[in-house]
Amino acid sequence: MKKVLFATLLALVVLCAIAPFAMAVETTTDPAAAQQAASSSTGWKAIGAALAVGLSALGSAYAQAHIGAAAAGTLAERPEVGGLLIILEAIPETMIILGFVVALLILILA
Numbered sequence: 315m316k317k318v319l320f321a322t323l324l325a326l327v328v329l330c331a332i333a334p335f336a337m338a339v340e341t342t343t344d345p346a347a348a349q350q351a352a353s354s355s356t357g358w359k360a361i362g363a364a365l366a367v368g369l370s371a372l373g374s375a376y377a378q379a380h381i382g383a384a385a386a387g388t389l390a391e392r393p394e395v396g397g398l399l400i401i402l403e404a405i406p407e408t409m410i411i412l413g414f415v416v417a418l419l420i421l422i423l424a
Contacts, residue, residue, distance in 0.1 A: 318376070363420045367410070367414055370409045374410050378403060
């Protein structure tokens, strides 16, 4: 558990360190320099978007693994709560959807 917490905190620190670079905007009057800055900024945007989707997918997978294991045990003892367990299993999927929305906002608006 300590390794998972450490990895999560490390990923959060790395994301916080990279995010300002993804949103950075450079202004210049030289067209060649402007194009180079735009291509560099596009790379950071792509990294930020990939992190948004990737980390949310990892978090969702971790949550679904534990919910699924608990749901299997609960379903064996109380089969009448099957519908509730399916709903509880689907809730972490919203994290991936929100990560995808954040990635689109980074790529389109930034």
